[in-house]
Amino acid sequence: MLFNSIDFAIFLPIVFVLYWFVTNKNLKLQNFLIVVASYVFYGWWDWRFLSLIIFSTGVDYLVGILLSNEKNEIKRKALLWTSIIVNLGFLGFFKYYNFFIENFTTAFSFFGSEIQPNSLNIILPVGISFYTFQTLSYSIDVYKRKLEPTKDFIAFAAFVSFFPQLVAGPIERATNLLPQFYKKRTFDYSKAVDGMRQILWGLFKKVVIADTCAESANAIFNNSDDFSGSTLVLGALYFTFQIYGDFSGYSDIAIGTSRLFGFNLKRNFAFPYFSRDIAEFWRRWHISLSTWFRDYLYIPLGGSRGGTWMNIRNIFIIFIVSGFWHGANWTFIVWGGLNALYFLPLLVFNKNRQHLEIVAKGKYLPTIKEFFQIITTFGLTVFAWIFFRAENIGHAFRVISEIFSSSLFSMPGFKNYTIIFLILIFILIEWIGREQEFALENLGLSWNRSLRYGMYYAIIIAIFLYGGKEQQFIYFQF
Numbered sequence: 001m002l003f004n005s006i007d008f009a010i011f012l013p014i015v016f017v018l019y020w021f022v023t024n025k026n027l028k029l030q031n032f033l034i035v036v037a038s039y040v041f042y043g044w045w046d047w048r049f050l051s052l053i054i055f056s057t058g059v060d061y062l063v064g065i066l067l068s069n070e071k072n073e074i075k076r077k078a079l080l081w082t083s084i085i086v087n088l089g090f091l092g093f094f095k096y097y098n099f100f101i102e103n104f105t106t107a108f109s110f111f112g113s114e115i116q117p118n119s120l121n122i123i124l125p126v127g128i129s130f131y132t133f134q135t136l137s138y139s140i141d142v143y144k145r146k147l148e149p150t151k152d153f154i155a156f157a158a159f160v161s162f163f164p165q166l167v168a169g170p171i172e173r174a175t176n177l178l179p180q181f182y183k184k185r186t187f188d189y190s191k192a193v194d195g196m197r198q199i200l201w202g203l204f205k206k207v208v209i210a211d212t213c214a215e216s217a218n219a220i221f222n223n224s225d226d227f228s229g230s231t232l233v234l235g236a237l238y239f240t241f242q243i244y245g246d247f248s249g250y251s252d253i254a255i256g257t258s259r260l261f262g263f264n265l266k267r268n269f270a271f272p273y274f275s276r277d278i279a280e281f282w283r284r285w286h287i288s289l290s291t292w293f294r295d296y297l298y299i300p301l302g303g304s305r306g307g308t309w310m311n312i313r314n315i316f317i318i319f320i321v322s323g324f325w326h327g328a329n330w331t332f333i334v335w336g337g338l339n340a341l342y343f344l345p346l347l348v349f350n351k352n353r354q355h356l357e358i359v360a361k362g363k364y365l366p367t368i369k370e371f372f373q374i375i376t377t378f379g380l381t382v383f384a385w386i387f388f389r390a391e392n393i394g395h396a397f398r399v400i401s402e403i404f405s406s407s408l409f410s411m412p413g414f415k416n417y418t419i420i421f422l423i424l425i426f427i428l429i430e431w432i433g434r435e436q437e438f439a440l441e442n443l444g445l446s447w448n449r450s451l452r453y454g455m456y457y458a459i460i461i462a463i464f465l466y467g468g469k470e471q472q473f474i475y476f477q478f
Contacts, residue, residue, distance in 0.1 A: 001044040003253045004207055004467065011041065012257065019261055020187055031158045031181050034261070038161035042126070049125040052090060057160045059086050060135040064142045064149030064156075076143060083139035091132045094125055096328045127167030129325060133292055135160055138174040140296060147175055155181035164257040168250045168473055170268040170288035177265070185262030194441065195259030201440040202252025204459050207467040209426050210245030213238040214471060216416050221389055224399050229408035232399050239389045240382050241423055244273060246474045247286070252438055271434045273381070274359050276373035278342040279352035281381060289325070293318045311347055316340045326388075331396060335387040342380055358434050 001007050015037045023029040043050050063083045070076050138159075141147040150156050159178045165171075220227055220235030227235070251268035258265045272284035282290050301314045316337065323336020346352040359374065360366040366374065383400075390396035433439030444452040 001041050002472065003250065003257075004203060004471070007044065011037075012260075016260060024187075027182075027184055028154060030185070031152075031154045034158040034163070034181075035154060035161060038158070038163035038166060041163040042161065042166055045126050049128075052125055052128065053131060053161055054157075056087060056090065056132070056135050057157050059083060060139050060160075061150075061153055061156050063139050065151065067139075067142050068149045080139060080143040083136065087132045087136050091128055094128060130169050130171055131160060131166060133171050133289075134174075137171075137292065137296065138178070141174060147178075150178060152182070162258075162263075164254040164261075164263075165265055168247070168254070169286075170251055170254065170266050171292055172265060172288070177263070180263050188262065191259050191262070195256040197440050198252045198256030198259070198438050200256075200456065200459055200463075201438055202249040202254075202256060203463050203467075205245040205249030205252065205426075206471075206473070207463045208245075208422060210242045210249060210474075211471045212419055212422060212466055213242035213245065216419060217242050217389070221391075221399070224395070224402070227402075228410045228413060229403040229405050230410050230412045232403050233408065234412045236382050236386050236389070236399075236403075238419065240273075240378075240385050241426070243385065243388070243474055244269075245426070250473050255438075267437060271358065271430055271439075273378055274374055274431070274434055275377050276355045276359060276370060277346055277351070277377055278339065278380065279346045280355040281377055282339070282343070283356075289322065293322055297321065308348065312344065315343055315347060319343070330393050331387045331390050334393065334396070335384055338384045338387065342384070361435060 001011060015033070019030060019033055023033050039050055039053075042053065060083055063079050066079050067076055070079065138147070138156075142149045155178065158181050159172075159174060162172070162177065217235050217238035220231060220238070224232060224235070248269040255265045255267070266288055268286060268288050270284040270287065272281050275281035275284055298314055298318045301317060302310055303314065304311050306314075319336040319340035320333055321336070323332040323334070323339075326332040326335075343352065359370050386399055387393075387396045390399060429443065430439045433441060433443050436442050444455050447455075
């Protein structure tokens with residue numbers, strides 16, 4: 001079920017009414033409703049894959065219980081590895097089986113041996129990368145004794161399958177979300193209104209910005225051999241705003257929807273395109289995934305505690321694994337490696353934590369130096385997105401070679417002034433609201449009531465004008 005669909009527009013009010021007016025006096029019943037609603041939400045896409053979520057939930061719940069009663073360290077490690085193997089086994093099979101088979105075949109062909117492997121027509125379950133990492137973090141935290149395992153199966157099932165963030169994050173930690181299922185929730189009008197504003201802004205990002213940019217980005221990338229370098233640059237820019245509007249829009253809707261039900265999810269985006277270097281960008285982009293890799297991969301590998309070469313190794317590992325997490329294609333691995341290369345100078349010169357606050361905090365405009373830092377970081381990011389969007393490595397290099405040809409200086413042949421205008425308005429609103437959790441959080445609250453609601457209605461009208469076709473969220477495929 002898509003957030004930007006009629007189905008969800010009907011589903012959400014029904015669940016909201018049942019949650020606050022029918023089950024509100026019984027916490028367990030509320031949690032059970034969330035589980036049922038989440039399974040309906042996920043099963044709307046393909047009910048057969050509900051078995052994966054249910055099985056993963058059962059395995060990690062049981063592992064948690066057994067870990068709490070086990071003192072023997074060898075047996076505790078065996079239990080943890082059971083969770084890791086089961087979860088990553090499912091993820092690896094559904095997401096990477098054909099990738100490894102195809103590359104295995106290619107490698108043998110290179111050495112003159114022909115083999116005929118069996119590739120499968122495997123459907124990738126929506127959101128498997130997200131809920132797999134979420135349940136894994138629970139087992140690891142229980143193993144490390146950072147978290148007491150739950151004995152409430154319904155609460156745990158609700159944590160794993162919580163429908164607002166089930167299929168595309170944020171990737172929640174059990175330490176943050178699970179305890180919220182133990183406490184009685186009371187309806188908070190101001191929190192709900194704030195959630196509605198965030199949902200509205202998320203829908204604007206997705207429907208007006210991302211989906212509109214997608215049409216032109218797809219037309220350019222799918223026919224890239226027919227376009228000049230300047231047009232391909234424009235296509236890369238369209239995709240840059242498409243993926244940000246699409247993914248951060250989903251996160252905004254997920255967080256806002258959670259607030260309607262009395263839950264607080266972690267922030268997932270913090271205006272990344274206003275970053276002054278790549279390190280700052282990665283602190284602001286897909287925060288839940290970046291911090292997951294930091295806590296469960298980078299730090300266990302030694303983090304920054306070793307020498308320079310170990311630090312470099314660890315940075316490359318987490319960026320390449322992050323790229324591979326996004327999909328079974330060499331383009332994602334190159335994208336991850338490229339970001340690691342961007343990061344290296346900051347690491348070597350110990351400047352990777354120099355921009356911790358949002359740019360130009362308390363000011364209207366950045367300094368000239370900050371402006372050029374933002375433009376440079378943005379340009380590097382746009383270049384890396386070419387690999388992310390390309391069909392394969394060869395396609396990416398054909399696009400790049402054309403961009404760095406003389407045709408770069410020609411007039412773009414695929415201009416859309418409406419999209420450019422929308423992007424500029426979008427950037428302006430994001431800049432004004434960059435010190436808040438989301439751009440629309442405080443915008444207009446001090447205005448005259450009619451002016452403020454005029455802005456809200458203008459956004460709603462734009463969503464209806466540009467929302468003629470339901471477009472799937474990009475990160476559903478990851």
